[in-house]
Amino acid sequence: xxxxxxxxxxxxxxxxxxxxxxxxxxxxxxxxxxxxxxxxxxxxxxxxxxxxxxxxxxxxxxxxxxxxxxxxxxxxxxxxxxxxxxxxxxxxxxxxxxxxxxxxxxxxxxxxxxxxxxxxxxxxxxxxxxxxxxxxxxxxxxxxxxxxxxxxxxxxxxxxxxxxxxxxxxxxxxxxxxxxxxxxxxxxxxxxxxxxxxxxxxxxxxxxxxxxxxxxxxxxxxxxxxxxxxxxxxxxxxxxxxxxxxxxxxxxxxxxxxxxxxxxxxxxxxxxxxx
Numbered sequence: 001x002x003x004x005x006x007x008x009x010x011x012x013x014x015x016x017x018x019x020x021x022x023x024x025x026x027x028x029x030x031x032x033x034x035x036x037x038x039x040x041x042x043x044x045x046x047x048x049x050x051x052x053x054x055x056x057x058x059x060x061x062x063x064x065x066x067x068x069x070x071x072x073x074x075x076x077x078x079x080x081x082x083x084x085x086x087x088x089x090x091x092x093x094x095x096x097x098x099x100x101x102x103x104x105x106x107x108x109x110x111x112x113x114x115x116x117x118x119x120x121x122x123x124x125x126x127x128x129x130x131x132x133x134x135x136x137x138x139x140x141x142x143x144x145x146x147x148x149x150x151x152x153x154x155x156x157x158x159x160x161x162x163x164x165x166x167x168x169x170x171x172x173x174x175x176x177x178x179x180x181x182x183x184x185x186x187x188x189x190x191x192x193x194x195x196x197x198x199x200x201x202x203x204x205x206x207x208x209x210x211x212x213x214x215x216x217x218x219x220x221x222x223x224x225x226x227x228x229x230x231x232x233x234x235x236x237x238x239x240x241x242x243x244x245x246x247x248x249x250x251x252x253x254x255x256x257x258x259x260x261x262x263x264x265x266x267x268x269x270x271x272x273x274x275x
Contacts, residue, residue, distance in 0.1 A: 002135045005121055009113055010035040010062065012043070012051045013194030015141030015169060018179040021186050024059035028168055032060040032139065034121065038112035040104070041069030042224075044210075044217050046192040053189070065116045067108045071198060071220060074235055075227040082234045083107040086200050089241045090249040097249055099200075100239065110156075113138075117163075136163040143169045143176045198224040200245050207246065208257040221245065225252040 008023065010016050016035075023032045037051060055062050073082040083103035090097055117136055118124045130136075138157070142150040150167050157165040169179065183191050195201065197210065198221040210218050227233045228243040229251075235243060246255045 002133050004135045004137060005033050005117075006030050006137045006139065007117060007121065008032045008035040008060070008139045009141070010037045010054075011141065011194040012037060012047050012054065012192075013141075014176060014179050014183065014191050015143050016194075017050070017054065017141075017187070017191050018174070018182055019139060019141045019168060020054060020059055021183075022168070024057070030137075030139070030166075030168075034061045034063055035059075036113050036116045036120075037062060037064045038109045038116075039064055039066040040108040040196055041066060042071040042196040042198060042220060043194060044192055044197055045215075046190075047194050050189070050192055053187075063116050063120050065112050065120070067112050070104055070108050070196060071224050074224055074233070075230075076234050077232040079234050084235065084238070085196075085198070087228055087235070087243040087245060088200060088247050088249055089239060089243045091241055097247065100235075100243065104196075130162040134162065138163055138165050140165055140167055141169055141179075142167045143179060144173050145175045146170075197221045198245055200247070204257045207252075207255070211257060222252050 008016065008019055010020060019028075020032075020035060022028050023030065051062070051064070070083070070085070073079055074085065076082065083106070084100050085104045086102040087100045088097055089100060118128070118130065121136075122130065122134065124130065140150075140153060142153065147170075150170060153165060153167075157163060174182075180191075193206070197217045202210075210221060225245040228235050228245070230236060242249070244250065245252050248255050
């Protein structure tokens with residue numbers, strides 16, 4: 001008989017917070033053994049405050065692990081390699097706009113969660129195989145209005161033999177709005193949207209909100225955006241054309257941020273970002 005572990009992939013955003021609290025209140029058909037938060041080092045300050053609150057209310061244990069600071073890695077002039085973010089790039093000859101391959105989700109989210117499962121949950125040594133009598137259930141907070149993200153995640157999990165995935169919010173037919181309504185009664189503060197402050201998968205509305213709030217989060221986004229085009233930084237060494245965080249291919253500080261741009265959030269990380 002297999003030994004099963006039930007683990008919540010905690011992004012500390014709206015949907016995964018709803019899952020955490022539903023599990024804590026006994027409203028799911030499962031009791032989580034733990035929740036794992038993969039920290040890329042550049043979530044909004046509000047996310048870290050919210051994570052502290054979740055850790056204080058007596059739910060399942062929260063394991064926080066990190067591959068390092070993604071923003072620092074992107075701005076480094078010494079690091080030989082860094083996972084790329086899906087920055088926008090403009091061809092210096094044709095003026096065409098493209099987007100860089102996204103590697104950050106896998107290396108700073110998916111791989112971090114998998115390593116935490118192996119090391120912290122199962123106590124395995126590096127490169128040790130997961131025993132055949134162990135089955136890991138991972139619970140992800142995709143909601144009913146996110147079928148595309150769930151389908152992509154199912155495909156990824158299907159490639160593994162030692163873990164499977166469930167989406168309780170989809171099973172219970174809960175939308176993101178349903179989660180927000182639930183959280184309004186359950187959480188004493190607004191639950192933030194979880195994603196790196198410099199994530200290119202932001203609508204103008206989200207960029208504008210970040211800019212109006214100002215402070216360290218906006219300053220950090222501006223600094224990372226500038227570093228993408230600074231000579232000698234790790235991303236600049238790899239890509240010949242200039243890169244930008246905003247799809248207009250202008251420096252972030254110079255972009256006119258109206259609120260009419262389409263929401264890009266359904267395109268973001270299926271490994272945990274924004275959950």
